[in-house]
Amino acid sequence: MKVAIVGAGGISHRHAEAYASTGRTELVGVSDIVFSQAEAVASKFGSTPYADLSELLAKADPDLVSVTTPPGSHAALALQILAAGKSVLLEKPPVLSLAEMDAVAEAERSSAGSVYVVFQHRHGSGGVRAADLLSRGVLGEPRVAVCETLWFRPRSYFDPEWRGTWVGEGGGPTLGHGIHQIDLLLHLLGPWQTINATAVRLDRPVEFEDVSMASVTFENGAVATVINSLLSPRELSRIRIDTTGGTLEVNHLYGYSDADWTFTPAPDATVAATLGLNPGVPRTEEPLVSDVWTASAGHDIPSNHEAQLGRLVDDLLTGRPHDTTLSSTRPTMEFVTALYASALTTTPIHRKDLTPTHPFYPTLNGGVPQPKITEAFSL
Numbered sequence: 001m002k003v004a005i006v007g008a009g010g011i012s013h014r015h016a017e018a019y020a021s022t023g024r025t026e027l028v029g030v031s032d033i034v035f036s037q038a039e040a041v042a043s044k045f046g047s048t049p050y051a052d053l054s055e056l057l058a059k060a061d062p063d064l065v066s067v068t069t070p071p072g073s074h075a076a077l078a079l080q081i082l083a084a085g086k087s088v089l090l091e092k093p094p095v096l097s098l099a100e101m102d103a104v105a106e107a108e109r110s111s112a113g114s115v116y117v118v119f120q121h122r123h124g125s126g127g128v129r130a131a132d133l134l135s136r137g138v139l140g141e142p143r144v145a146v147c148e149t150l151w152f153r154p155r156s157y158f159d160p161e162w163r164g165t166w167v168g169e170g171g172g173p174t175l176g177h178g179i180h181q182i183d184l185l186l187h188l189l190g191p192w193q194t195i196n197a198t199a200v201r202l203d204r205p206v207e208f209e210d211v212s213m214a215s216v217t218f219e220n221g222a223v224a225t226v227i228n229s230l231l232s233p234r235e236l237s238r239i240r241i242d243t244t245g246g247t248l249e250v251n252h253l254y255g256y257s258d259a260d261w262t263f264t265p266a267p268d269a270t271v272a273a274t275l276g277l278n279p280g281v282p283r284t285e286e287p288l289v290s291d292v293w294t295a296s297a298g299h300d301i302p303s304n305h306e307a308q309l310g311r312l313v314d315d316l317l318t319g320r321p322h323d324t325t326l327s328s329t330r331p332t333m334e335f336v337t338a339l340y341a342s343a344l345t346t347t348p349i350h351r352k353d354l355t356p357t358h359p360f361y362p363t364l365n366g367g368v369p370q371p372k373i374t375e376a377f378s379l
């Protein structure tokens with residue numbers, strides 16, 4: 001399969017390596033608006049540099065193009081690639097608004113190409129097992145969830161011109177960082193219903209938030225809290241789902257392995273009857289039980305670009321549908337949109353209300369003037 005990359009910065013290396021690791025792709029071109037960047041990545045991975053995406057599309061004739069540019073350019077590049085009849089793999093966040101998402105989706109309908117999105121944490125073996133077991137009800141009914149992206153980015157992280165702005169980066173940790181765990185949470189729990197959120201800018205030199213918090217209800221009756229921060233020195237990414245059958249948890253940072261997942265079955269009736277009777281007395285050690293989570297373990301696949309791009313190449317070559325499509329990531333963009341809308345309007349947002357006439361449909365800041373956003377995100 002002929003693959004290409006547009007945007008030869010940091011993450012483009014992970015794409016080139018992941019494609020190479022499949023042994024079934026040829027990297028036919030790399031383009032970047034800074035030609036020396038394209039040259040550096042092309043020479044490292046044995047490919048051809050292009051200064052211009054149109055020239056790459058015409059001369060190299062790729063089947064699939066990875067878009068690894070800053071988020072503000074994703075939609076326009078996706079439209080260009082689809083117009084050439086080629087498939088696109090968009091880095092996260094796929095686009096900056098629901099309006100952009102729907103414009104790309106419309107172009108996809110009339111193109112020979114398709115649009116896929118990088119959310120690698122759907123593709124590690126732990127995530128695949130969790131999605132499968134939860135969707136079949138094998139782990140019990142989800143009740144309560146916690147989704148945490150507690151990361152640290154210093155002020156210097158925002159030095160590049162595109163960072164820290166609505167136009168270039170598109171949003172803060174809600175859109176750019178927490179979106180990984182948010183996408184996985186929604187992938188595991190299904191459709192969300194309502195969001196109540198707060199966002200604040202406590203320190204970093206950005207137009208948007210550096211911390212956001214949300215409480216969320218889901219169609220299946222579960223509730224969750226979500227926090228996204230760039231001010232947290234001991235970094236972690238965590239999802240915990242309490243079901244009627246036990247507690248499923250993944251605790252990692254930028255990627256998990258099977259060892260980062262645990263499942264703690266709910267106590268049996270005898271143990272449960274003793275809980276809370278002697279406050280302050282630790283719960284006695286329960287015997288190890290063989291549970292359905294442990295029994296489902298297989299080959300350990302870490303949640304990285306190799307996991308997703310390997311599966312994508314496999315799916316495309318064998319004609320199988322690949323599940324991380326543009327449309328399958330719409331609930332995630334809706335969630336991010338609602339979080340900003342709720343934080344800026346101080347009202348709950350219902351997913352069903354995010355129609356094209358909603359003020360936050362065209363842009364994640366809802367067209368609110370910057371001084372008002374600054375005021376709203378100040379304590």
Ligand SMILES: NC(=O)c1ccc[n+]([C@@H]2O[C@H](COP(=O)([O-])OP(=O)(O)OC[C@H]3O[C@@H](n4cnc5c(N)ncnc54)[C@H](O)[C@@H]3O)[C@@H](O)[C@H]2O)c1
Pocket residue numbers: 006007008009010011012031032033034037068069070071073091092093118120160176
């Ligand atoms: N999936 C992940 O874990 C992960 C991790 C890091 C970054 N990302 C995403 O990858 C994307 C790129 O991030 P990065 O850290 O590699 O950025 P970067 O700044 O290191 O690289 C971006 C590159 O794109 C080029 N560029 C900018 N606009 C362009 C355009 N219109 N056409 C062609 N080239 C253009 C720049 O010159 C630069 O070389 C972002 O969307 C980011 O969110 C994803």
